[in-house]
Amino acid sequence: MATKKRYGFVINVSRCIDCRACLVACSVENNVPMNHTRIWVHDLGVQGQFPILQREFIPWNCMHCEHPPCTEVCVSGATYKDPDTGLVLVDQQACIGCGFCVDACPYDVRYLDEKRGVVDKCNACLQRVEVGMQPACVATCVGGSRMFGDLNDPNSEASIALKNATNIQRLDYENGKVDTDPNIYFINSEALGEEVVLQSGILPRPPQYHLEEVGWKKVLVPAVFAAIGASFLVQATFFTKQLLEGEKEFEE
Amino acid sequence: MSNYKSIPLEERRQLREKKYKKHNLANILTHWFNVAMWLLLLPTGIAILSSPRLGLSPVWWQELYRNIFGGTANLIRFHYTIGLIWVFVITFNLLIGFRRYFVPFAATRMLLDKDDIEWLKIKPLQMLGFQQDKELPPQDAYNAGQKLYSYVVILGTLGIMLSGIVMTFNTIFPPVLKRIAQPTHWVSVGAIIAGLMIHVYMGAVFPEEKEAFFSMFSGKVSAWYARAHHEKWYFLKLQEEVEWEDKVESEVREATEDRQLSAHPQQPG
Numbered sequence: 020m021a022t023k024k025r026y027g028f029v030i031n032v033s034r035c036i037d038c039r040a041c042l043v044a045c046s047v048e049n050n051v052p053m054n055h056t057r058i059w060v061h062d063l064g065v066q067g068q069f070p071i072l073q074r075e076f077i078p079w080n081c082m083h084c085e086h087p088p089c090t091e092v093c094v095s096g097a098t099y100k101d102p103d104t105g106l107v108l109v110d111q112q113a114c115i116g117c118g119f120c121v122d123a124c125p126y127d128v129r130y131l132d133e134k135r136g137v138v139d140k141c142n143a144c145l146q147r148v149e150v151g152m153q154p155a156c157v158a159t160c161v162g163g164s165r166m167f168g169d170l171n172d173p174n175s176e177a178s179i180a181l182k183n184a185t186n187i188q189r190l191d192y193e194n195g196k197v198d199t200d201p202n203i204y205f206i207n208s209e210a211l212g213e214e215v216v217l218q219s220g221i222l223p224r225p226p227q228y229h230l231e232e233v234g235w236k237k238v239l240v241p242a243v244f245a246a247i248g249a250s251f252l253v254q255a256t257f258f259t260k261q262l263l264e265g266e267k268e269f270e271e
Numbered sequence: 272m273s274n275y276k277s278i279p280l281e282e283r284r285q286l287r288e289k290k291y292k293k294h295n296l297a298n299i300l301t302h303w304f305n306v307a308m309w310l311l312l313l314p315t316g317i318a319i320l321s322s323p324r325l326g327l328s329p330v331w332w333q334e335l336y337r338n339i340f341g342g343t344a345n346l347i348r349f350h351y352t353i354g355l356i357w358v359f360v361i362t363f364n365l366l367i368g369f370r371r372y373f374v375p376f377a378a379t380r381m382l383l384d385k386d387d388i389e390w391l392k393i394k395p396l397q398m399l400g401f402q403q404d405k406e407l408p409p410q411d412a413y414n415a416g417q418k419l420y421s422y423v424v425i426l427g428t429l430g431i432m433l434s435g436i437v438m439t440f441n442t443i444f445p446p447v448l449k450r451i452a453q454p455t456h457w458v459s460v461g462a463i464i465a466g467l468m469i470h471v472y473m474g475a476v477f478p479e480e481k482e483a484f485f486s487m488f489s490g491k492v493s494a495w496y497a498r499a500h501h502e503k504w505y506f507l508k509l510q511e512e513v514e515w516e517d518k519v520e521s522e523v524r525e526a527t528e529d530r531q532l533s534a535h536p537q538q539p540g
Contacts (some may be wrong), residue, residue, distance in 0.1 A: 094453050096321035096333065096343050112344030115441035117449040136442035235454040236325055243461030250465040253398065254472040261478060 022105035025170045026143055027202030028157075029177040030078055031184075033209070034164035037062060037076040041156035041165065045080075048144055048155035055130045057081070057141045058156055061222075075208070078164065079222065080156070081128040081141035082190070082201030083107045088226045089120035089129065098138065105171075105202070106145060111137040119232050125192040125199055125223035143167065170202065177204075185209065192223035199223065275499045286495035291508050293412065293497075294490040297372055301364050302487060308357040315350045316460065319343075327457070351439045358432045380412050381422075386503070387415035409502035420466040430459030 037060055045051065045058045058080040067073045083100075087107050090098050097113035098120055100106070116136040121129045129140040144154035148167075152158065157167040168175030173182075181187065186207040192199045278286070294302075318336030320327045321343075340346040365373060386408035394416065396402045413421070434452035437444045444452075475484050482496040497505040 091324040092322055094322045094325070095319050095347060096337075099343075110343050113342075113347050115438050115449055116446060117441075117453065118446040119450065131446060136444075229450055231450040231454055232324075235457070239454055239458050239461075240325065240327070243458055243465070246465040247461060247468070250468045254468045258472060258476060261476070 022100070022171075023103050024172070025105040025202065026148065026167070027083060027105075027170045027177060027204065028080070028143075029166040029168075029180050029204045029206065031162075031164045031166070031180070031206045032075055032077060033207070034162040035060065035076040035078050036162050036164075038161060040159045040161060041078060044155040044159035045141075045144075048147070049142075051139070052132060052134065055132070055139070057128070057130075057139070073208070077205070078156075079126065079128075079190070079203060081107060081143075082126055082199065082203045083141075083143065084202065085200035086198055087124075088197050088199065089124045092119040092123045092228065092232055094119070104143075104145065104148075106143050107140075108142055108145070109138055109140060111135070111139070114138050119229055122227040122229065125197075125226050126190070126201070127222075127224065170204075180206065190222050192225075194225060197226060275502070278498070283495060286498055287493050289494035290491040291494055291497055291505075292490055293486050293492050295372065296490065297364065297368050299487060299490055301361070304360060305357075308353060311353045312350060312357065313460070313464075315340075315346060315353075319347055319350060320457070354435050355439065358436065361428070361432075381418055383415060383418055384411075386410065387418060390415040391419070410500065410504070412501055412504040414501070416469075420470065423462050423466050427459040427463040430455050431463075434459070 039060055042056055042058050042060070046056060049057065051057055058078070061077045061079065063075045063077065065072055065074050083106050087100060090100055090107065093099070094117070095113055095115065097111075097115070098107065098109045101108050114137040116131055116138055118131050118138065120138055121131055129138050131137075132139045144152075144156075147154060147158075154167050157165045166177045166180050168177035170178055170181070172178060181204055184206040186209065188205045188207055189201050189203070190205070191201060314332075315336060317328045318333050321330075321333045336346055337343055340349055387410070389408045390410065393402055393405050393407055397405070397407075411418075434456040437448050437452040438456065441449055473480050473483070474487070480500070482492045486492045494505065494508075497508065
């Protein structure tokens with residue numbers, strides 16, 4: 020989906036020290052309940068053979084995909100890809116909290132807020148971005164691992180960092196009709212050269228679709244459309260006949 | 272058997288003049304209230320359904336309604352509000368008129384009998400062009416097709432209302448109910464729409480049933496229409512009329528006898 024701006028994150032993996040200040044900053048900024056988070060840092064553990072050892076941390080949050088599978092399943096359009104900013108947002112006034120999107124997300128970045136009965140996720144701190152500030156996680160990142168900006172604009176910080184990097188990787192999920200095309204670009208350690216570090220196997224996972232939604236799509240839609248179609252045909256046949264034959268008075 | 276075609280001209284004229292009451296005011300008002308609410312709820316409901324995976328409504332339609340109402344949340348709020356009014360009024364009418372209108376209606380006009388089963392066997396084939404020589408069995412106030420559709424409407428309405436309430440008050444229901452409510456809502460509407468196309472066509476456009484349309488305003492149909500399309504009901508009405516005539520006659524007879532008695536009191540022996 021081509022959008023005016025394409026806000027995205029660029030994350031320099033080698034600069035993340037797993038301090039998790041971004042988690043705290045995000046939760047404070049966005050009033051995230053204590054038992055949830057919108058942002059994660061995954062520890063890959065120690066890798067390599069002694070004496071060459073490597074330890075990486077992968078921070079991630081909503082990838083604001085170009086083709087998000089989560090908006091595909093939302094029945095009411097409460098979650099959508101914003102055509103202006105390119106962010107994937109949730110209109111919580113419209114959301115009924117059914118949870119179809121929570122399980123459809125290959126990156127598992129959505130959660131169901133039980134208290135409010137709505138789905139919540141990273142909105143790239145749109146309230147801050149709109150007034151020219153960085154998202155809370157980016158502003159607070161001590162190692163300068165996180166960068167944020169309009170990827171359509173070649174002069175944004177994120178675009179420049181991406182231009183200068185050599186070992187770029189995305190956690191793309193591609194399977195059949197689903198191709199997420201995520202907007203988080205990970206810059207891997209230069210020391211590793213061509214080797215790719217993000218092989219955790221945790222992300223992405225295949226999108227999960229609920230029986231209610233799949234059954235609706237595969238069984239109920241054809242059945243109901245067949246019924247409505249048949250009914251329409253009957254009605255249309257009689258109507259055409261009526262139009263062709265004309266109406267007689269005193270018929271009733 | 273419906274042999275109304277052999278009724279001679281003079282009698283037909285008389286039958287056309289005579290009117291029978293088919294619908295009471297409560298039914299007429301509830302019917303048109305229902306129509307108004309459906310006209311508001313159906314387009315907005317279709318506009319809300321925006322999942323590209325399901326692909327149930329055209330994008331221009333979704334955008335049109337989101338623009339009219341100023342966003343998804345407002346559109347849904349409107350649908351909620353009208354829906355709640357609909358649920359409240361229909362439930363209220365049903366509860367108020369349950370014993371007086373609904374129970375007799377269900378008992379006398381909704382149950383399928385042997386003739387109805389026979390009708391259901393013949394009519395679909397006739398519509399497809401077979402068995403044109405066969406005669407349709409006589410029908411009640413509602414024919415077998417209408418009776419069947421009434422079950423679809425009642426169950427569908429119940430499904431729409433319950434699932435709609437779950438989705439409207441989404442903060443108090445668990446997610447699994449909200450997930451089931453969405454396809455339930457859609458299927459209930461779909462089932463009603465499938466019948467509704469025939470219902471609207473037969474009721475408002477089809478020439479032979481023209482009286483049915485006007486009866487939804489006046490509540491009355493002509494005896495000729497009743498005789499031709501709802502024979503059993505017509506004879507029921509006729510029987511009621513004869514009973515009423517008998518009652519009036521005996522009433523008049525008794526009253527005149529009483530007056531004669533009081534005018535000429537019998538002298539004691």
